[in-house]
Amino acid sequence: MPIQANDMDLVARLQAGDEAAYAQLVEENAARVYRLALRMMGNEADAEDVLQETFLSAFKAIDHFEARSSVSTWLYRIASNAALMRLRRKEPEQVSVDEPIERDDGEMLPRQLFDFCCLPEDDLLREEAREEMAHAIDDLPPTLRSVFVLRDIEGLSTEETANALDLSVPAVKSRLMRARLKLRERLSAYFAQGPVIVESRNRGEA
């Protein structure tokens, strides 16, 4: 998203130290940053830390804000960095900075070929399925998770995602592909057996 006129105005007011502008920045973006942090961290306590860290960093860095991206993409960038740094401290082996872009194709080969598209929407989006979807995101390597969350859940364009994560467009596409194929594989396996088991269990209990 290119920088807009109202962003320019907000940034000018922030740089002039206008407290109402700081409150506006938080008010307009906190929910979005929290959502990203929660998806990245997988728990509320870490998400809240990332949220606070993001705005503290943003307030400090506002004088260096360059109009290369929108304010919201800039905040996504700060939040993603904060989340990845925190994950790197927690699970250093999981978060490699210079992960190879392409790996062995075997990793991505589709193996689950159950066509779950035809299942009723109620089954696909029931509570337990939504939990499985959330766990599947948590289990992605963080470098793939950040790309998937920004691009496919938050709905940023490929270019905005690249900008927010300091990646090239081809790197975003490659990671997005791996993330999507992994999630597809996981959901296919789940839906291939999930609904049947749940339904019979519920019937048994009823």
Place this chain on the structure above:
Amino acid sequence: MSVISSHHHDHTHDHSECQRYLTSLTDYVDGDLDPALCRELETHMAACENCRVVVNTLTKTISLYRQLPAPEMPNAVKERLYAVLDLKPHTLSADEGGDPA
């Protein structure tokens, strides 16, 4: 093509014809694939049930994630954020506090 005639029995979906398209699939579902390659892939899919299933479930996976309800930020989290940032929540919308003062 032999790969196509054998695909009904190939449940691991690992034949080379399909593998060749694997890296194009997510560009395809985003509508970003080069038109020539797109036509080639669609011709392949017309004959290959496995690839049709992969593309359909890939599209569905993305759309299910887009339909996930967005997690809400609890009010307490927001209040603590304002406190940490030393901001007065004076721009909070009316439905937040209901402070009669």
